Structures are given as structure tokens and as C-alpha cells.
Amino acid sequence: MIPLLVCDDSGMARKQLIRALPADWPVQITQAAHGEEAMAAIRQGLGQVVLLDLTMPVMDGYQVLAQVREEELPCSILVVSGDVQAEALRRVQELGALAFLRKPADATELRDTLQRLGLLQDGATAATPEQPQETTKVGFRDALREVSNVAMGRAAALLAEELGVFVQLPIPTVDLFEASELHMALADANRGDCLSAVCQGFIGEAIAGEALLLFHDSEIADIRHLLGLRPGDDTGTSEMLLDLASILIGACLAGIAEQIDVRFSQGHPQLLGEHAQTIDELIQFNRARWRQTLAVEISYGLEGHAVHFDLLLLFTEDSVPLLTGKIQYLME
Structure with a gap:
């Protein structure tokens, strides 16, 4: 043996x-x-x-x-x-x-x-x-965390290739929030620093939600430098953030979709703060759907740089039963 x-x-x-x-x-x-x-x-x-x-x-x-x-x-x-x-x-x-x-x-x-x-x-x-x-007993959160772990690794590989750096991966966290708790969590993340955020909706087989990618504004200059953009010229910053969000959100959703056998349709990414929309307004707008929100949080870091991206996948309350069934199938 x-x-x-x-x-x-x-x-x-x-x-x-x-x-x-x-x-x-x-x-x-x-x-x-x-x-x-x-x-x-x-x-x-x-x-x-x-x-x-x-x-x-x-x-x-x-x-x-x-x-x-x-x-x-x-x-x-x-x-x-x-x-x-x-x-x-x-x-x-x-x-x-x-x-x-x-x-x-x-x-x-x-x-x-x-x-x-x-x-x-x-x-x-x-x-x-x-x-x-x-x-080996496997719970739902453990299983969703592992599905997210595989998906975030694929997204990190694309980000590493785009930026030419090594992406440090976290252990994803999975939590079930009430709308008020989600509001407080995002408000806490925003405390002490200004954030830019990109939001993108997704839906597939009645599993729906919003992907929210948060950038600390103090780190945007470093991101521009990694991409070879000129310092002091803010032209193209919005496009840069939208492009990075497209890489991370798209790859993560594709990785999850492949594992649970669904196909997600994605809306157009939107930079929050444009057109007067803020994170607070996003939560207020979705409060009816987000009575309870299943949240997956992934915090990417770039080795050798003080740069972090916080990606939140926020699944609507109505999505949880079907998502649970899909995850349960993987566990059996």
C-alpha cells in the first residue's frame, strides 16, 4: 500500500x-x-x-x-x-x-x-x-467556495498575462447577507479611501446577480503604469477599468458556468459614479431582489505592487435554490 x-x-x-x-x-x-x-x-x-x-x-x-x-x-x-x-x-x-x-x-x-x-x-x-x-462531508458554502476558487484562478491567469505580473490569490469567502448587512459591508469597504467600481449584471437558467469590481482610487496610477499608460493623463482611465473588469468578471463567470453547467448572459459593464449612480444607489435599486444576497468575495493582489481588486459576485435570493441544486449535483 x-x-x-x-x-x-x-x-x-x-x-x-x-x-x-x-x-x-x-x-x-x-x-x-x-x-x-x-x-x-x-x-x-x-x-x-x-x-x-x-x-x-x-x-x-x-x-x-x-x-x-x-x-x-x-x-x-x-x-x-x-x-x-x-x-x-x-x-x-x-x-x-x-x-x-x-x-x-x-x-x-x-x-x-x-x-x-x-x-x-x-x-x-x-x-x-x-x-x-x-x-468527506461537503457543505454548500465549501463547495461554492471551491467552484469560485477554480474560476478565480482562470481569471488570474488572464490578468497576469495582461499586466505582466504575478497575481496573488486569496481564499474566496462565501456569505449570505441581508440587504442591510450588504450595505454596511460595502460602506465599510469604502471607508478611508475613495473607490471606483464597475458593475455588470448576469443571468443564466434563473441564476441571476450582479458582479461588482472595486478599485481603490489611490491604486489606479499603479495600474496605469503596469499597462504602459502615460502618468498625469487621465484619458482612457474609464476604459481601462472597464477592460480590466471585463477580464476578471467574464473569466470568473465563465469558470463558474462551466463547472455548474449553465450559460450566463452578461449585461454591459457600467462604471459606477458615471450617470450619478453610486454603490448606495445600486443597493437601493436592487433591494427588492437582494432581500438576502449570496455573496462571493475574491480579493486579488498584485505581487510587488500595492494594488488590490475586490470582486464580489452577488446572487439574488431567488437564485439560491437553483444554484444550491447545481452545487449539490457536483457534491454527489
Whole structure:
């Protein structure tokens, strides 16, 4: 039996990955929810082979790779991540990862990779894992967070290519807000700094909402510099923000749509503040639909630059039952 460690902060991601394992691979499975748990398991000999996520709390995948190298621990690490930036691939290879697979892992690709690395022998005897996948309990928020994680990674790859930087990815947050709570949350985000915001509506199979991308005005000059726009010339700033919003919002929605098997139609993006519309007015206008709002928040950062983008996907209350059904199908 080969000691196999599956490390990911998402129970859904671990469940999907265990499902994708070759049925004839004799493994003893241990699961870890973050890097510190993974390191403890590896030191105990429970990770001869490790399937490792990158974006995790406490200790991320990059830190695990670096620590394994520093301690010279005997394990073969394959990264399975939603962060598909070319720079992410380069960094994990430099740190000693043997392979990089994008989430959600394809069973055929995983099998081929294991065979190529000599970790799976043809004709191996099937074995029952010590920790079957059914023991992994997955809640709705965990599942939606993982779906969002995969989608944000694809959006980050496009943004990194556009700006020529490495995009630092967060762990998405998922919350259910009352309209008043959403108002307070956005007001709090606006405190102490001026914000520009782009809003874009979307709908698909009765799942509807608004995508809201927030830029801190103090950071816009840095964004212009990254795009090669001349300092001191504000011409084209609105177009620049709309273009960046189109990349991030479009890629995120496309990534979510692909996973839950829907097709979103998107409205025209609008820069709030133009035509006298503000975030407050947006909330007032949508208050009837947003009695309760399912909010997914993703905060992108640019390495080496004091630049952050806050992306909120705000699903209407009426969308939640269908979205829950779509997510439930992924969990089964």
C-alpha cells in the first residue's frame, strides 16, 4: 500500500480528487486541510506521494514545497491547483514539484501523469482506501467556495498575462447577507479611501446577480503604469477599468458556468459614479431582489505592487435554490 496524502483546504476538492484516483492504485489515503497538517503527515511517513493544493490557510502549497525541500523529506509531490498562471507552474517546478494538474483534476490526465512518473504500475492490484471518499462531508458554502476558487484562478491567469505580473490569490469567502448587512459591508469597504467600481449584471437558467469590481482610487496610477499608460493623463482611465473588469468578471463567470453547467448572459459593464449612480444607489435599486444576497468575495493582489481588486459576485435570493441544486449535483 502506497501512503498517499491529499492536501487541500476544500473538502469538495479533496473529494473530487479522491474520486479521480485510479481504481487499481493500491493506496492508503490521508487527508490534510492545510500545509501544517500536510507537513505533520509527511513527517510521519503518510505522504510518500502527495497531491497538493497551492492556495490554503495557515501554510500554503509553496511553503510546503519549500519546507519539504529544506528537510529533505522523501516524498513525490504533484500540485493540483486552480491557480493556472504560467508563473505558478514555474515556481512549483523550481521548488521540486514533479507535475502540475489544473483543478478539477481529470481522471485520465491524473492516471497518465502517475504512470509517466513511475508512481502507478500497470496491472496493479486494486485496494480499498483506508479513508473512503464517502467520509468527506461537503457543505454548500465549501463547495461554492471551491467552484469560485477554480474560476478565480482562470481569471488570474488572464490578468497576469495582461499586466505582466504575478497575481496573488486569496481564499474566496462565501456569505449570505441581508440587504442591510450588504450595505454596511460595502460602506465599510469604502471607508478611508475613495473607490471606483464597475458593475455588470448576469443571468443564466434563473441564476441571476450582479458582479461588482472595486478599485481603490489611490491604486489606479499603479495600474496605469503596469499597462504602459502615460502618468498625469487621465484619458482612457474609464476604459481601462472597464477592460480590466471585463477580464476578471467574464473569466470568473465563465469558470463558474462551466463547472455548474449553465450559460450566463452578461449585461454591459457600467462604471459606477458615471450617470450619478453610486454603490448606495445600486443597493437601493436592487433591494427588492437582494432581500438576502449570496455573496462571493475574491480579493486579488498584485505581487510587488500595492494594488488590490475586490470582486464580489452577488446572487439574488431567488437564485439560491437553483444554484444550491447545481452545487449539490457536483457534491454527489
